[in-house]
Amino acid sequence: MKKERFDIEKIDRSLFETKIVDQENPTGASFTHYLQNHQNGASDFYKKDALVFVEQILKKKHPRQQITNKLTERVLQRLTSNSNKPVPFPAPKTPKFRFIDLFAGIGGFRIAMQNLGGKCVYTSEWDKEAQKTYKANYGEIPFGDITKEKVKKYIPESYDIVCAGFPCQAFSIAGHRKGFSDTRGTLFFDVEQIVERNRPKVVFLENVKNLLSHDKGKTFKVIVEILEKKLGYKVFYKILNSMTHANVPQNRERVFIVAFEPKKVKNYKDFKFPKQVKLTKTIHDILEGDKKDDKYYYSKTHMYYPELSKTMNNKNTVYQWRRVYVRENKSNVCPTLTANMGTGGHNVPLIKDDFGIRKLTPKECFAFQGFDMSKFIFPKIADSKLYMQAGNSVTVSLIERISKEITKVI
Numbered sequence: 001m002k003k004e005r006f007d008i009e010k011i012d013r014s015l016f017e018t019k020i021v022d023q024e025n026p027t028g029a030s031f032t033h034y035l036q037n038h039q040n041g042a043s044d045f046y047k048k049d050a051l052v053f054v055e056q057i058l059k060k061k062h063p064r065q066q067i068t069n070k071l072t073e074r075v076l077q078r079l080t081s082n083s084n085k086p087v088p089f090p091a092p093k094t095p096k097f098r099f100i101d102l103f104a105g106i107g108g109f110r111i112a113m114q115n116l117g118g119k120c121v122y123t124s125e126w127d128k129e130a131q132k133t134y135k136a137n138y139g140e141i142p143f144g145d146i147t148k149e150k151v152k153k154y155i156p157e158s159y160d161i162v163c164a165g166f167p168c169q170a171f172s173i174a175g176h177r178k179g180f181s182d183t184r185g186t187l188f189f190d191v192e193q194i195v196e197r198n199r200p201k202v203v204f205l206e207n208v209k210n211l212l213s214h215d216k217g218k219t220f221k222v223i224v225e226i227l228e229k230k231l232g233y234k235v236f237y238k239i240l241n242s243m244t245h246a247n248v249p250q251n252r253e254r255v256f257i258v259a260f261e262p263k264k265v266k267n268y269k270d271f272k273f274p275k276q277v278k279l280t281k282t283i284h285d286i287l288e289g290d291k292k293d294d295k296y297y298y299s300k301t302h303m304y305y306p307e308l309s310k311t312m313n314n315k316n317t318v319y320q321w322r323r324v325y326v327r328e329n330k331s332n333v334c335p336t337l338t339a340n341m342g343t344g345g346h347n348v349p350l351i352k353d354d355f356g357i358r359k360l361t362p363k364e365c366f367a368f369q370g371f372d373m374s375k376f377i378f379p380k381i382a383d384s385k386l387y388m389q390a391g392n393s394v395t396v397s398l399i400e401r402i403s404k405e406i407t408k409v410i
Contacts, residue, residue, distance in 0.1 A: 008071075008078050015057055016079060027053035030154065032140045033122065036091065038080045042098070042121040045156045051076055087139040088375040095119030097410065099161040100200075102191065104142050106133045108369065108393045109163040109204075112400035116407055122155050129385040130392075136377040146190050157198055160410060164191050165206040165394050192226055195233075201264045201410050203227065204403070205257040206394050209239045212255055223257070233259035238273045242370070245274055246398035249281050249333040250368045254394070256402055260409070267409040274401040283318060283334060286367045287351065287360075296358040305357070312352045318360070319350040326350075334360075334368045341365070342388025362386035370396035 030049030
């Protein structure tokens with residue numbers, strides 16, 4: 001076999017770009033995790049699979065070249081030295097603590113933790129469209145389905161906090177309140193397995209407020225008993241609203257669970273959830289004032305337009321279409337954003353602006369979740385997927401306020 005000339009200095013980094021993880025072969029996720037962690041100890045954990053990924057790409061692109069272990073190692077190091085491609089939300093250069101991001105979605109937990117000096121050393125998210133959004137903003141492809149043991153095995157042994165906004169549809173009103181009878185509800189038990197194996201200092205969970213009352217409180221009781229009695233953690237929980245506790249004009253109530261490993265966090269009793277803050281922002285701090293694409297507006301010939309135009313006469317609030325009538329938010333804030341926005345129909349909140357009656361744009365929905373839209377990148381995916389991602393997300397600024405209280409005691 002005639003050898004090709006192979007110039008490592010001219011290696012095409014784009015060959016190794018990948019936007020989603022192959023569920024059956026997650027070496028691409030390991031590769032991106034290696035690049036993002038090459039300046040801290042977590043990189044060694046991902047190096048073996050990163051080398052496998054590089055070798056696979058090289059053999060595919062250069063079939064006539066003999067791909068040795070030494071060559072693969074040199075190429076990986078070359079890619080590492082050139083891996084400083086800026087991302088909108090980079091990790092801190094001198095991290096104060098380490099965390100993992102489960103059910104990562106679009107990275108609401110991650111931004112909040114990074115703002116406080118945290119370094120994410122593992123991410124997991126099964127939805128391929130959310131993986132694309134995550135990769136565009138943090139430089140990493142999340143690992144896939146956390147219920148699979150081959151995905152769990154990539155979690156490093158050492159980290160301080162596990163963050164998990166485990167899927168809420170099984171407990172929410174919109175999700176028909178099926179709870180543990182829904183496979184999405186059982187994902188809490190995957191969190192349990194991970195916590196039991198690694199014993200992080202802190203478990204930080206988020207879910208819909210209906211989790212507390214689901215099945216007459218039995219579901220929540222099971223979760224707390226597992227954390228406290230089986231795993232030995234000390235549990236704190238509270239319902240907080242983005243509107244009252246994060247200065248975000250969205251009426252979004254969620255239950256937050258913070259559990260401490262008492263042997264590792266001696267001061268856990270000093271933890272307190274953040275206090276209420278005055279809402280100073282209005283929807284006009286979020287809404288874009290210019291005319292949006294026509295696809296977001298209701299035309300005057302639309303079957304719902306007569307009812308919408310009759311009811312929607314206030315430019316200072318947000319409305320919802322409720323099948324047969326229009327509901328105005330009397331608090332002049334955005335109603336709770338839900339994943340159902342991505343299912344079509346008329347689930348996206350509505351406003352009246354200077355140009356007509358329209359839906360909120362995906363960008364505005366992300367902003368109502370506290371994301372910095374001057375930096376955030378949207379990959380080229382359908383609006384329906386972006387709406388769903390916004391509805392599934394946590395409110396970044398509220399997560400950051402809670403996280404700040406956590407970091408005071410660990």
